[in-house]
Amino acid sequence: MSNINTSVNIAGVDFKNPVMVASGTFGSGSEYSEFVDLNKLGAVVTKGVANVPWPGNPTPRVAETYGGMLNAVGLQNPGYDVFAKRDIPFLQQYDTNIVVNVCGHSTEEYIDVVEKLGQEDVDLLEINISCPNVKEGGIAFGQDPKAVEAITKSVKAVAKQPIIMKLSPNVTDITEMAKAAEAGGADGLSLINTLTGMKIDIERQNFVLANKTGGLSGPAIKPVAVRMVYQVANAVDIPIIGMGGIATAEDAIEFILAGATGVSVGTANFFNPNATMEVVKGIEDYMIRHNVKDINDLIGLVK
Numbered sequence: 001m002s003n004i005n006t007s008v009n010i011a012g013v014d015f016k017n018p019v020m021v022a023s024g025t026f027g028s029g030s031e032y033s034e035f036v037d038l039n040k041l042g043a044v045v046t047k048g049v050a051n052v053p054w055p056g057n058p059t060p061r062v063a064e065t066y067g068g069m070l071n072a073v074g075l076q077n078p079g080y081d082v083f084a085k086r087d088i089p090f091l092q093q094y095d096t097n098i099v100v101n102v103c104g105h106s107t108e109e110y111i112d113v114v115e116k117l118g119q120e121d122v123d124l125l126e127i128n129i130s131c132p133n134v135k136e137g138g139i140a141f142g143q144d145p146k147a148v149e150a151i152t153k154s155v156k157a158v159a160k161q162p163i164i165m166k167l168s169p170n171v172t173d174i175t176e177m178a179k180a181a182e183a184g185g186a187d188g189l190s191l192i193n194t195l196t197g198m199k200i201d202i203e204r205q206n207f208v209l210a211n212k213t214g215g216l217s218g219p220a221i222k223p224v225a226v227r228m229v230y231q232v233a234n235a236v237d238i239p240i241i242g243m244g245g246i247a248t249a250e251d252a253i254e255f256i257l258a259g260a261t262g263v264s265v266g267t268a269n270f271f272n273p274n275a276t277m278e279v280v281k282g283i284e285d286y287m288i289r290h291n292v293k294d295i296n297d298l299i300g301l302v303k
Helices: 081-092 107-117 145-158 174-183 219-233 250-260 274-290
Strands: 009-010 013-015 019-020 043-045 062-065 068-069 097-102 124-128 163-165 188-191 195-198 214-218 240-243 262-265
Touching: 019 274, 062 214, 068 163, 068 219, 081 097, 081 107, 107 124, 107 145, 107 174, 124 145, 145 163, 145 174, 174 188, 174 219, 188 219, 214 219, 219 240, 240 250, 250 262, 250 274, 262 274
Parallel strands: 019 043, 019 262, 043 097, 097 124, 124 163, 163 188, 188 240, 240 262
Antiparallel strands: 009 013, 062 068, 068 214, 195 214
16 A cells, blocks of 8 residues: 555644544544544544533434434533543544544633643644524524634634634535635634434424424535535635545545545444445545545545
8 A cells, every 4th residue: 555645734734544533423532443443544523522511402302314314412512621631532542633623602612622722632623613603692603704704813813723614504605604714814624514404203293303403414415515615625725624424435535526635424423333444445445546646636636
């Protein structure tokens, strides 16, 4: 395998390969470490971390749909203190990058977590701006370009690690949000987060999820995600981590050709715990088959 290069650089950080896991689908690695050799992943992206524990939404909060799933878990997490004590040391045992997903209900909450993470040995911060902004009456930070630029600027001002802004697809023009994040000083972008969806139980004549709506993920959203990654890659000059329905190496390569430097496998982990390993191997096989020596030659190749 030595004759091909699968390493990429995202925001100044070297990855042995572009494959990582999407936040919220892999815990913080420990649950999957018996199935997956974490040393073979480009990075582990942790579940969202807030400054204090979040209980998440009432149940039922997960439902299967055609070609995917809906979740309204609500970023349940044990809070920064438990995360720093338990999860970071666990991940540090492995030869993989650590990307911490950060969430908050206000700019102050994001800043609090980002400042604390400045003292930790982690590689990148992924800022989840699909969280509802309580100060603005619940509209997500990521749905207003002015808010995107402002939160990016505020976080960047205190961050010790490079910051990747995770964009919501639930907007009219994704490139407007991407440009706003770039203007705010983002070092990279993750996209897409889940699409808002709903499922109704016709026998009970009621919503399947207690929250009524949830985030749609899985293969059903992949064509939307590929289109948005392509649009954003051609609108900004910062690297992109592409995600949204990636289940196979073919899916991952589609995102790379559209302009993604990294790829995250999310929902697929639930139905195939070995998905990430198959994607890593499949990318290598594809490169050999197509006589591609360096994976960077594939990034954004399709114009």
